[in-house]
Amino acid sequence: MTEQGRGNVADAVREVVGPVVAGAGLWLEDVQVSRAGARSVVRITLDLPEDAIGSLDSDTLAEASREVSAALDADDVVPGVYTLEVSTPGTSRPLTQPRHFRRARTRLVTLRLADGRDLTGRLTDVVEDGDGQALVLEDGARVPLDQVRKAKVEVELKRLEDDDDAAGDAAADDAGETRTQEG
Structure with a gap:
């Protein structure tokens, strides 16, 4: 075939x-x-x-x-x-689409940003923000989705035990x- x-x-x-x-x-x-x-x-x-x-x-x-x-x-x-x-x-699925980020709400995520920085935090929401969508982290930080180059969910074994x-x-x-x- x-x-x-x-x-x-x-x-x-x-x-x-x-x-x-x-x-x-x-x-x-x-x-x-x-x-x-x-x-x-x-x-x-x-x-x-x-x-x-x-x-x-x-x-x-x-x-x-x-x-x-x-x-x-x-x-x-x-x-x-x-x-x-x-x-x-x-x-293990990389977060590449807005729906992937919405599904990852409440989870700990690591983001590689366009400027090369890595950011780790608990994702609380995906919102419309100015020119596009933004990720909202637990500490209140907003990260424009178009600035995220790579993202993944971090496995939290301690949280599972709790x-x-x-x-x-x-x-x-x-x-x-x-x-x-x-x-």
Whole structure:
């Protein structure tokens, strides 16, 4: 299968699973289709909507994975045998889009600014500010989004220990959880 062909399959997968994911109240972050020997691998990355705070829990991810698998089987858009991997972005995802920053609210982030400085702080909001969007940190600092060259969420193990109820789900989100099924 050519690269163009895989792109067409990825587009078809996105078209089939998009409504299923939206119906589950989730965000379809990414779809990738690649070859692995005689079979294809379909990788789907799901997230919570940008206005949600917290992480996508394991039960919701598992249910979404079952629904996505059923939709792909019903529409038969992936030729031949394939492996389906449904996952969350995890904290290793670089923050590159405004929605990524909105999803990172309440989290500790490290920012590399256009002037070369590094800034670390707890992200509280993303707001319209003058000519564009700005990040608001817990200490009140405002950083224009167009001045951020690189950004990532910092994993806070101590914070997870302090919040035992959320520790399991947040740890799964920090790692970027994956569910795999054979199709």
